[in-house]
Amino acid sequence: MREARGLEVHATESVHGTLTSGSGILRTLKQYCPVKWKPVIPGVETQLGPGLSYRAFNVPTSKSVRFEGTASYGRVVGYRVTDTSTDRSLVYLPGVQRLTPDILEEFQDCSALLIDGSFWRDDEMARLGLAGKTSRDMGHVPISGPGGSLEALSALGIRRKLYVHINNTNPILLEDSQERLQLDRHGMEVAVDGLELEI
Template structure:
């Protein structure tokens, strides 16, 4: 199985266009702090095509990372489908770029995400007038073959995580699964990867899932719960936004240090999080407990 981190930053990217926090200033000053695109992942089994996990606004440049050779046709798609873990703008707005596909987009997601992208942020209605969409429902607890079983060795299981609906769909009353994580399994190698770009709590079920994985890619959005309120850029805490902060006795870093998994990687990292700065005290704390800070282009082979 191959996993490639296409984008490792949270919404807005790094540096964020309208932010002058310490991290963004460092990224602009060429001091060894690398810019990052918005959160996205690509997964491929031992056989079969790449699948995109979340379509960020940076999807055009991200998909260039998946071109492993020259195509013999004028039109070529490096992906066979798109999985959506939620309906947030930074995970779905890239679908507008994919409207240029020559066949209907194969999209996998929950009914709640489909409703949000139909009634709230009407991307699916827009796409129907371009390439079209073939939606495959994937609800927590069900295992789905990605692509045809004959051609692809990859399966995925969605699992529910605590989350809130996007701000743009406050008028939609459904209380279904707004946010999910994904566990991918390769039927050939039997390797397992779990991806949770948004995670508000470590439940016993999620810890068990993490420990049954060969690699986990986990929400690393904020260092502190009051990170944005201290800066004066938001009135909401990390937990209110559905992200467990890294710091503290009950933070995700302390919890991950106790999780038995061969490889643990933080992704979806906000521009204000000091772990983005190499050699910062916070970065050293992360690395000291055996957790990696993911970066754009990182490829994991299992």
């Protein structure tokens, strides 16, 4: 990104604050190229270019705040991206702690869903001796188990449902794993580098 002629960063006020004063990523990038912030307001349809728009939606989380002064609203968001010529859309939700009725409502009539697939089990990191926190503690709904995303999503009539944001401990990354076969049986896919979706 630092070799770009300029960057337009679409982010909520909360995320922008984290990128600027919390992590300092934008301060670093500004040393290499101009960076323009485009405020994202959940619920407001925003044009990206001819025939393409998005609408962000707030995703509630109880995950601990990493940087001081970060607002809770808009700290985690999903995006519904729409091709205005066909009125078809995809939903991008790489981080979600709980699939509440309000969140599931955001998936209505979408052609594709790209959703948080960070962990297979809620206690995945503890089982491997890597961390004491659960998947939900880290802000991610697990795929398996009661209240997991597979249970909630497999019945939805969405043409393409893909897991993204997958942790390297997640066995769905192994094409011949039992977990991957279980996804296949439920009509769920695993996103890969270079994947292109046409909505």
